[in-house]
Amino acid sequence: MRWRRIAERxxxxxxxxxxxxxxxxxAGFPGTISLSFDTVRAITLDVCSALHRHGARGLIVVNGDFGNQAPLKLAAREARERFGLPVLVVDYPGLAETAAAVCDTEPAGPGFFHADEVETSVMLAAAPDAVDLRHAVAxxxxxxxxxxALFAGxxxxxxSGVFGDPTTATGAKGEAxxxxxxxxxxxxxxxxxRDLA
Structure with a gap:
């Protein structure tokens, strides 16, 4: 998502x-650095507390990883209870539908996108120099x-860390x-x- 564009809109x-x-x-892949559940929750609540003190009427949190969903949702609930601050957690709305319309390959699982055509295309659009498709494997x-329900690493x-097929990724698909x-x-x-008004 292009959050600067959304903020401007x-x-x-x-x-x-x-x-x-x-x-x-x-965590099983070398180089992964992860925060704990409690740290993500605490960071979110600290931001909410500061914004509340400054008179903010609401906060929109953009989630960039599946693992953040639970701590962010808990923090959003606690921010409402503690500060009366409504918090919207955005988890890529419409991703499955958009991917189905844009991409050529099937996802590895329903709504599951990881180092595949979707994520690689987005990276090719956002930071093409960070992608070397010669190493792409399906x-x-x-x-x-x-x-x-029972999450394993x-x-x-x-x-490879790939769930799907990144070999057909393009920057044009990423833009779409x-x-x-x-x-x-x-x-x-x-x-x-509108609900805040």
Whole structure:
């Protein structure tokens, strides 16, 4: 999503991103740095507390990883209870539908996108110098029947960290994905702001 564009569309303020998150599912892959559940929750609550003191009427939190969902949702509930501050947690609305319309390959699982055509295309649009498609490999792991109710590290299901096929990714697809996600998120944010009025 293009959050600066969304902030401009709705007249919102854009805070700096928090570079780390709760990504324990990737901990088995070398180089992964993950915050704990409690740290993500605490950072979110600290931001909410500061914004509340400054008179903010609401906060929109953009989630960039599956592992952050639970701590962010808990923090949003606690911010409402403690400060009366409504917090909208945005988890890429319309991603599955946008991906189905833009991409050529199937996701590894329903709504599951990880180092595949979707994420690689977005990276090719956002930071093409960070992608070397010569190393792209397709891998469609078998999810255990207990996934995601009983979460195991992703390294137990994929040797490469890929879940799908990144080999057909393009920057043009990434632009289309970002445009679709931005439009869907803008609608969600506008609905949230209407409720604040």
């Amino acid at each position: 709705v007249g919102g303020l854009l805070l700096p991103a928090v570079a780390y998150g709760e990504t324990f599912g990737n 891998e469609y792991p078998q999810f255990p029947p207990t996934f995601p 992703l390294e137990t299901m994929s040797t 994905l970002l445009d679709g996600l931005t439009d869907a998120a803008t609608g969600l944010v506008r609905a949230f702001l």
